Amino acid sequence: MKHEMTSTTLQIEGYKIVKTLGVVRGIIVRSRSIFGNIGAGLQSLVGGNITLYTNLCERTRSDAFEMMLKHAEEIGANAIVGIKYDATEISSGITEVLCYGTAVVVKK
Numbered sequence: 001m002k003h004e005m006t007s008t009t010l011q012i013e014g015y016k017i018v019k020t021l022g023v024v025r026g027i028i029v030r031s032r033s034i035f036g037n038i039g040a041g042l043q044s045l046v047g048g049n050i051t052l053y054t055n056l057c058e059r060t061r062s063d064a065f066e067m068m069l070k071h072a073e074e075i076g077a078n079a080i081v082g083i084k085y086d087a088t089e090i091s092s093g094i095t096e097v098l099c100y101g102t103a104v105v106v107k108k
Contacts, residue, residue, distance in 0.1 A: 005079040006069075006101070012079055015106035021077050025100040026067025030060045031093050061085060064099035077103035 005012060064085070072080050083101035090096055 003069075005106070006083055007079075007081050008083050010081050010102075012081065012106055015079065015108060017079075017081070017104045018107050019105040021072075021075050021103040021105065023100060024068050024071040024075065024077065024080060024103040025098060026064040026069075026071065027096060027098050028060050028064045028067070029090065029094065029096045030056065031095075060095075060097045061099065064097045068099045068101065072101075072103040075103055077105060079104050079106045 011017065068080065068083075080101040080103055083099065086098045086100070088096045088098075
């Protein structure tokens with residue numbers, strides 16, 4: 001599925017939703033490694049963007065998004081609308097990231 005066929009809104013401009021297939025999601029649970037924590041701690045001494053955590057968060061969100069796309073493709077969707085992210089700390093250093101939306105079939 002192409003990324004341009006996804007939206008945080010409830011429609012895709014220029015397309016009409018002809019069928020709603022339901023909620024699709026991608027869930028990733030990640031933990032910080034001890035080495036990542038040490039590196040991030042050193043970066044925090046200098047101040048500014050802590051790139052080790054930024055990169056971990058970006059990879060995690062991207063992986064959850066890709067899993068959601070795969071889920072939508074498996075059920076026959078050609079687009080996803082209403083996309084959102086959610087995150088929950090399961091325990092110290094372990095976080096769940098959820099990407100979800102509504103799988104739909106659209107036509108021009």
